[in-house]
Amino acid sequence: MHENAFDKLTMLIQQVRSWLSLALRKPSFVANYYDALGNYIRNLRDPSRPQDAATKNYVDNLSEGNNSYADNLFSRTLRVPEKINTLPSSLDRANKIPAFDSNGNAIVIIPQSGSASDVLIELAKPSGSGLVGFSHSNNYNPGMVGEKLQNVVYPTDAPFYAPTDGTSDATTALQSAITHCEGKNAVLCINKSFSVSDSLSISSPLCVFAMNEQCGIVSSAPAGHAAVIFNGDNICWNGGFIRGLNQPSSSTIRQDGVLLNGNDCVLDNVSINGFFAKGLHTSNADGSGVGIRDYGTRNTISKCRVEYNKFGISLEGKDGWVLGNYVSNHYRMSSEAKPWDDTSNYWDGIVGGGEWLGVATGYLIDGNEFEDNGQSGIYAGGNGGIFAKNRITNNHIHGNWNRGIDFGVVQRLANSDVYENIITDNIVHNNRAANIWLAGVRDSIINNNNSWFTDDYRSMFAGNFDACVCLTLADGGEKAAPTGNQVNGNRCKTLESDDQISGFTLNITDTARGNQVRDNVLSPIGEAYIPNPELYAVNNIDIPTEFAFTPQLIGGSGVTLGNSSGKLTANGNVFSLSLSISAQSVSSPKRQPDNRVYTGA
Numbered sequence: 001m002h003e004n005a006f007d008k009l010t011m012l013i014q015q016v017r018s019w020l021s022l023a024l025r026k027p028s029f030v031a032n033y034y035d036a037l038g039n040y041i042r043n044l045r046d047p048s049r050p051q052d053a054a055t056k057n058y059v060d061n062l063s064e065g066n067n068s069y070a071d072n073l074f075s076r077t078l079r080v081p082e083k084i085n086t087l088p089s090s091l092d093r094a095n096k097i098p099a100f101d102s103n104g105n106a107i108v109i110i111p112q113s114g115s116a117s118d119v120l121i122e123l124a125k126p127s128g129s130g131l132v133g134f135s136h137s138n139n140y141n142p143g144m145v146g147e148k149l150q151n152v153v154y155p156t157d158a159p160f161y162a163p164t165d166g167t168s169d170a171t172t173a174l175q176s177a178i179t180h181c182e183g184k185n186a187v188l189c190i191n192k193s194f195s196v197s198d199s200l201s202i203s204s205p206l207c208v209f210a211m212n213e214q215c216g217i218v219s220s221a222p223a224g225h226a227a228v229i230f231n232g233d234n235i236c237w238n239g240g241f242i243r244g245l246n247q248p249s250s251s252t253i254r255q256d257g258v259l260l261n262g263n264d265c266v267l268d269n270v271s272i273n274g275f276f277a278k279g280l281h282t283s284n285a286d287g288s289g290v291g292i293r294d295y296g297t298r299n300t301i302s303k304c305r306v307e308y309n310k311f312g313i314s315l316e317g318k319d320g321w322v323l324g325n326y327v328s329n330h331y332r333m334s335s336e337a338k339p340w341d342d343t344s345n346y347w348d349g350i351v352g353g354g355e356w357l358g359v360a361t362g363y364l365i366d367g368n369e370f371e372d373n374g375q376s377g378i379y380a381g382g383n384g385g386i387f388a389k390n391r392i393t394n395n396h397i398h399g400n401w402n403r404g405i406d407f408g409v410v411q412r413l414a415n416s417d418v419y420e421n422i423i424t425d426n427i428v429h430n431n432r433a434a435n436i437w438l439a440g441v442r443d444s445i446i447n448n449n450n451s452w453f454t455d456d457y458r459s460m461f462a463g464n465f466d467a468c469v470c471l472t473l474a475d476g477g478e479k480a481a482p483t484g485n486q487v488n489g490n491r492c493k494t495l496e497s498d499d500q501i502s503g504f505t506l507n508i509t510d511t512a513r514g515n516q517v518r519d520n521v522l523s524p525i526g527e528a529y530i531p532n533p534e535l536y537a538v539n540n541i542d543i544p545t546e547f548a549f550t551p552q553l554i555g556g557s558g559v560t561l562g563n564s565s566g567k568l569t570a571n572g573n574v575f576s577l578s579l580s581i582s583a584q585s586v587s588s589p590k591r592q593p594d595n596r597v598y599t600g601a
Helices: 002-021 056-075 116-124 145-149 171-184 456-460 534-539
Strands: 097-100 106-109 187-190 193-196 200-202 206-210 216-219 228-230 235-238 241-243 258-260 266-268 271-273 290-294 300-302 305-307 311-315 321-323 326-328 350-352 359-361 364-366 369-371 378-380 385-388 391-393 396-398 403-408 416-419 422-424 427-429 434-439 445-447 450-452 468-474 486-488 491-493 503-508 516-518 521-523 544-549 559-561 565-571 574-580 583-586
Touching (some): 171 193, 271 290, 290 305, 311 326, 491 503
Parallel strands (some): 216 241, 228 258, 266 300, 271 305, 305 326, 359 385, 369 396, 378 403, 391 422, 427 450, 468 503, 486 516
Antiparallel strands (some): 097 106, 544 565
């Protein structure tokens, strides 16, 4: 019984040992690998992770792919039957072609100049695109680079080749480029400073852009020829400069800047300066020294710097916009600086209606600055012509040598009048003769303007003072009266009058009729000049007025006054009284026959 059990146990142990001999085992318990003892391992999955065992099939497929790729590369490789040296480094072989010496070794050589290899190498350089020929006179297939390049024209491009040395005449080249752009609907890009000797004329829709503020034209165009003329509609010039010869004292040089003959044109962000014409004029046919002259309809002049010209801007069109410009001829810096007269070489910032019998209607003049012009900031009417239905708003007008806003009718005729203009929300200060001067103007609105003088006036115009008048309704020529105007809500502050300066907040002429003057804030009170009390009624004038007086008591009051004063302020039908009374002595009052005691009134 015991022997049988022992035999059974021995058999089981032998069987387990037999099974263990079939397992994949480590050679010892400290080993970090398994030993297959020279046996195959079958039914193993292809690897999926980096440390998985690889099957024969997986390795065969990978090797086959690598061999196929290598064979493909070799089939496209230039090979030699024997061993060959390597080519030189990239630095040594740059811009060269491969060759073989007498021993068959690889070398690199410089290609023959002008050969196809040389051309291709030069084109492959980063600067190679600059070697490709281009001309605006060529025809390129749609979609090609040349066709796209023709959308923007530079005057220095072929076939124009405008000179850029600053002295050679570029007039013909620039005019050819303009004509080309008009026919191709292309943009003209001013990329340098060009010298021109005659007018540049643009007759069809065209956009002209200057690359930066150093790009533009310097014009020596003769008398009667503006530097640039817009003879067509929908023309735009943006940026850069248009410059004249800047000869204010010359008696022979008479230049104008930009002439806008077309409609719906735009002059934007351009510096226009140096256009003068010496002496008095009654016609603009031979040049008047105007920076910009507008004859058209719906033209826009915006963000331009119009400086160092005899006149800044002349308006002789209609329904245009003058927006955000800076206009000054810097009169104080000139050798001429003195009170203006008609022999001056420095005139107005804006001339409404032109210099002689022009018409300007429907303009919006907004957000501009007019400073230090030899005559007035904005001027209209004095040369005849019509200035009507324009809006002058939000402008800053200061330091001009005649007046700030200066409208005057020479003689009220069918072709000479200033009417129905709106002047609102402007800041007008320290102009030499007056800030706002409206002579013979009719049916206009002058509301909510700020007009003042400060002590800076004394240093600006030392020795050349005039009356410091904030706002005036004056007679025009031939006694043309100011009528039907509204002067409301303006704020006026003038200087105290002294032995050098006469200061007035408001001045209204004897002939004024049918005007409304109300709700204006005047300082100092009492510095308004209304020469005739009748004017209050015929003009609906309501302004603060002050009267100073010395108070007196009726006899018998028993009070003797010392230093006493009184002030009566009248504002429409509201009166205020201020008294300062000092009693020198007091005694018993005398009884009057009616038994009442009178102690003063």
